[in-house]
Amino acid sequence: MKEYCFGIDVGGTSIKCGLFRVNGTLEEKWEIPTDIENQGAAILPDIADTIQAKMQEKKLTREMISGVGIGVPGPVNGEGEIPRAVNLNWGYKHISKEMEELTGLVAKAGNDANVAALGEAWKGGAEGASQVILATLGTGVGGGIIVDGKIVSGAHGAGGEIGHANVEPEEAEFCNCGNQGCLEQMASATGIVRLARKELEGSGQDSLLRRGELSAKSVFDAYKQDDELAGRVVDQFAAYLGRALAIFACVVDPEVILLGGGVSRAGEPLREVVQREYRKAAFPSCKDTPIKLAVLGNDAGIYGAAKLVC
Amino acid sequence: MKEYCFGIDVGGTSIKCGLFRVNGTLEEKWEIPTDIENQGAAILPDIADTIQAKMQEKKLTREMISGVGIGVPGPVNGEGEIPRAVNLNWGYKHISKEMEELTGLVAKAGNDANVAALGEAWKGGAEGASQVILATLGTGVGGGIIVDGKIVSGAHGAGGEIGHANVEPEEAEFCNCGNQGCLEQMASATGIVRLARKELEGSGQDSLLRRGELSAKSVFDAYKQDDELAGRVVDQFAAYLGRALAIFACVVDPEVILLGGGVSRAGEPLREVVQREYRKAAFPSCKDTPIKLAVLGNDAGIYGAAKLVC
Numbered sequence: 001m002k003e004y005c006f007g008i009d010v011g012g013t014s015i016k017c018g019l020f021r022v023n024g025t026l027e028e029k030w031e032i033p034t035d036i037e038n039q040g041a042a043i044l045p046d047i048a049d050t051i052q053a054k055m056q057e058k059k060l061t062r063e064m065i066s067g068v069g070i071g072v073p074g075p076v077n078g079e080g081e082i083p084r085a086v087n088l089n090w091g092y093k094h095i096s097k098e099m100e101e102l103t104g105l106v107a108k109a110g111n112d113a114n115v116a117a118l119g120e121a122w123k124g125g126a127e128g129a130s131q132v133i134l135a136t137l138g139t140g141v142g143g144g145i146i147v148d149g150k151i152v153s154g155a156h157g158a159g160g161e162i163g164h165a166n167v168e169p170e171e172a173e174f175c176n177c178g179n180q181g182c183l184e185q186m187a188s189a190t191g192i193v194r195l196a197r198k199e200l201e202g203s204g205q206d207s208l209l210r211r212g213e214l215s216a217k218s219v220f221d222a223y224k225q226d227d228e229l230a231g232r233v234v235d236q237f238a239a240y241l242g243r244a245l246a247i248f249a250c251v252v253d254p255e256v257i258l259l260g261g262g263v264s265r266a267g268e269p270l271r272e273v274v275q276r277e278y279r280k281a282a283f284p285s286c287k288d289t290p291i292k293l294a295v296l297g298n299d300a301g302i303y304g305a306a307k308l309v310c
Numbered sequence: 311m312k313e314y315c316f317g318i319d320v321g322g323t324s325i326k327c328g329l330f331r332v333n334g335t336l337e338e339k340w341e342i343p344t345d346i347e348n349q350g351a352a353i354l355p356d357i358a359d360t361i362q363a364k365m366q367e368k369k370l371t372r373e374m375i376s377g378v379g380i381g382v383p384g385p386v387n388g389e390g391e392i393p394r395a396v397n398l399n400w401g402y403k404h405i406s407k408e409m410e411e412l413t414g415l416v417a418k419a420g421n422d423a424n425v426a427a428l429g430e431a432w433k434g435g436a437e438g439a440s441q442v443i444l445a446t447l448g449t450g451v452g453g454g455i456i457v458d459g460k461i462v463s464g465a466h467g468a469g470g471e472i473g474h475a476n477v478e479p480e481e482a483e484f485c486n487c488g489n490q491g492c493l494e495q496m497a498s499a500t501g502i503v504r505l506a507r508k509e510l511e512g513s514g515q516d517s518l519l520r521r522g523e524l525s526a527k528s529v530f531d532a533y534k535q536d537d538e539l540a541g542r543v544v545d546q547f548a549a550y551l552g553r554a555l556a557i558f559a560c561v562v563d564p565e566v567i568l569l570g571g572g573v574s575r576a577g578e579p580l581r582e583v584v585q586r587e588y589r590k591a592a593f594p595s596c597k598d599t600p601i602k603l604a605v606l607g608n609d610a611g612i613y614g615a616a617k618l619v620c
Contacts, residue, residue, distance in 0.1 A: 075595060131465050133561075145561055147457050154563020155441050156595040165557040166591040169549070177594055239479070244557070247475040251443075251455055251561045253464020281476040284487055285385060285466040 002066035006051055006105075007119075007306030009071045009112060010034065010043065012087035017050055018302035019058070022066055022310040024123045028054075029302060040088040044095070048102035067106030067309030068099055071115035071301045075157025080109040082157070108308040112301055114151040114160050116260065116294075117144020119304030124296040126256040133254045134294060135162060135245065137263035140176070141184040141191070144304075147252055162248060163188065167240045186240040189216040189263050196233045205229050220266035234273055242277025249278075249286045260294030267293065312376035316361055316415075317429075317616030319381045319422060320344065320353065322397035327360055328612035329368070332376055332620040334433045338364075339612060350398040354405070358412035377416035377619030378409055381425035381611045385467025390419040392467070418618040422611055424461040424470050426570065426604075427454025429614030434606040436566040443564045444604065445472060445555065447573035450486070451494040451501070454614075457562055472558060473498070477550045496550040499526040499573050506543045515539050530576035544583055552587025559588075559596045570604030577603065 002022060009016040011034060018029045032050050035042040051068060055061075072095060074085035080096030099107035110118070117134035126132045132146040141163030145152040152159035163184035164177050171181035173194075185191045196209055196219050207229035208222035222230035245257055257278070259271060275291040282289070296303055312332060319326040321344060328339045342360050345352040361378060365371075382405060384395035390406030409417035420428070427444035436442045442456040451473030455462040462469040473494035474487050481491035483504075495501045506519055506529050517539035518532035532540035555567055567588070569581060585601040592599070606613055 147462055148460070150458070152457055152562050155565040155599070156563055158560070158563040158593055158595045161560045161563070161593050161595075163560075164593040165560045166553055167557075169553060169591075179591065179593070181591075243476050243479060247477075247554075247557055248561050250468070250471045250473075250475045251558050252462050253466055253468040253471070255465040281479075281489065281491075283468055283471050283474040283489070285468045286471075289465070 001064065002310075003064050004060060005066045005306050005310045006068045007302035007304070008047055008068060009115070009301030009305055010047075010088065011073065011112075012036065015043070015047060016298070016302050017047070017054075018299070018306060019054055020303075020306040020310070024303070024306075026299070026303070029299070034088065036087075036089045040085075040090045043088060043090075044098050044102060048099065051103055051105075062104055065105055067108065068103060069115070069305035069308030070095055070099060070107065070109045071112040071305045072109055073112045076109050076111045076153065077157045078153045080107070082109070106309055110151050110153065110305070110308055111144075111157060111160070113142030114144040114153065115304035115308065116296075116300035117146050117160065117258070117304065118151055118307050119296055119300040119302070120258050120260065120294050121146045121149070122307045123303050124300060125258045125260075125292045125294045129255040131252065131254040132256050132258060133162075133245065133248055133252065134258040134260055135187075135241070136261040137187055137189070137259060138261035139189055141188045142261070145252060146254075162244065165244050165247070167244050183240060183244050187237055187244075187263075192216040192219055192233065192237050192263065195236050196230070199229055199233050203229060216263045217266070220270060224269055238273040238277040242274050242279075243281040245274070245278050245291070246281035246283070246286070249289060250283050253286055254289060257289060257291045258294045259291065260300065264293055311374065312620075313374050314370060315376040315616050315620045316378045317612035317614070318357055318378060319425070319611030319615055320357075320383070320398065321422075322346070322383065325353070325357060326608070326612050327357070327364075328609070328616060329364055330613075330616040330620070334613070334616075336609070336613070339609070344398065346397075346399045350395075350400045353398060353400075354408050354412060358409065361413055361415075372414055375415055377418065378413060379425070379615035379618030380405055380409060380417065380419045381422040381615045382419055383422045386419050386421045386463065387467045388463045390417070392419070416619055420461050420463065420615070420618055421454075421467060421470070423452030424454040424463065425614035425618065426610035427456050427470065427568070427614065428461055428617050429606055429610040429612070430568050430570065430604050431456045431459070432617045433613050434610055435568045435570075435602045435604045439565040441562065441564040442566050442568060443472075443555065443558055443562065444568040444570055445497075445551070446571040447497055447499070447569060448571035449499055451498045452571070455562060472554070475554050475557070477554050493550060493554050497547055497554075497573075502526040502529050502543065502547055502573065505546050506540070509539055509543050513539060526573045527576070530580060534579055548583040548587040552584050552589075553591040555584070555588050555601070556591035556593070556596070559599060560593050563596055564599060567599060567601045568604045569601065570610065574603055
């Protein structure tokens, strides 16, 4: 009986590992450091070692394991290949094939943001939904699209790269991707700070934001205290994000839209203002699509990775 | 051996029917009128009759038929149900179930624009591709999204409703859907005329568009003759459409983007200008995604409908 599986979430500094039951119960989680020396040559062998050690510790045989799922920061295609992963110092790698050779277990790989969306759709904020959009609002804006319960990887592993949707054709500053006017420039933690800085420079108005360090958190904290200037910044953020989500909904018409990532810790006030702006622009039959907060936090990746193989 | 199938494309005035080999060869096509009297009660029985007549004529038994696929103008969900179809005077209908009962054959149903996309992905402009976006530029703007070779119907049958992506938050006029700033207001035949009318009113410049009847075709004809004012209209159209397609590509990252519908008959000059604007806004790894013209024309619907059942 294939009763267990592993979900692995590879980051630039640490690798999160989870041992799951195939029904989605997390039995145990732990971390190992990411060794990016030598073009990251040790990363997959280190994962294989920690899996084998855990199997020994728990007296699990290969026959009891449905497989190993792996989330990786980069454009993984549907076959588990990646052309490069900058944060891991990787060039081309056939992740799933290498992992199968290293462990003798079935292995599958996906992009980390996509895999997180799958985790949230499996056991998180969109549990039970098979059509989901997850927008991850962190340092950048990532995303994952789930259709019929599966990740949309896309032809170049760029499925769910919603942070680079062009939402402002008039934008003069450049995004990290080289384009101008990306959603990431408006709705990431750094994007919100950018919008706030512009607003502070363009206005003489007093604001809580003129005191202390400026961050996405300080903007939402001030917004919650009815700071007017912060309110204008949040309105801009929400208008860009809400309208973008409404456009994405015209494409895949999800059951649920999730907001995750560090910025989403601002919680209900953030969710509400995004939902308000979403409704304005959404196609009539999608106006009531719920916008919810992701709930699995940093564990979304290991959950989704596990789901790849069970 | 299931060697044949039927592809049916239901329109408001006529129903296109195709008898196909399961390999995609169109054996014969014909049309019957759409009887929308009596809440369209005769539509499905009429289709069942014409199918049975064709089977008799061709001496085909049920055992030889893999099924009947049906494309319908309205929000069909993944189970083949529709809440209403305005152009057919239909209220709620479980299309596939009713058709199975009427014919004794396997039946499946989809939205007509989605089904056309499936047809183009099967035997048309995107033959062989399993990730496709089709934008149908007609009286309105419709669309279809194909992921892993299958239609994305969405949670409310609104998958691929790309004509209602909000591309202009500043738009004052209303779209038929009740929103303001929809892609359909910029990139449909009527949308292009609307843009042209604004440009003609706002400028004293002479133009071929000031003579004869104004239509999407006359705009593109004048554009091909280097008419400056028409050029500005086409630039606006292409900027809206190209940027919208770039956003959609961030969501599903297709192998091919297709342009179909009556407006796309303007051909290569239209394709080129849309591709140019698409490239400006597209995520780097999607910039070279080819934008092609659809090729099946009015037959895309019967091809795609047939593909639903084979």
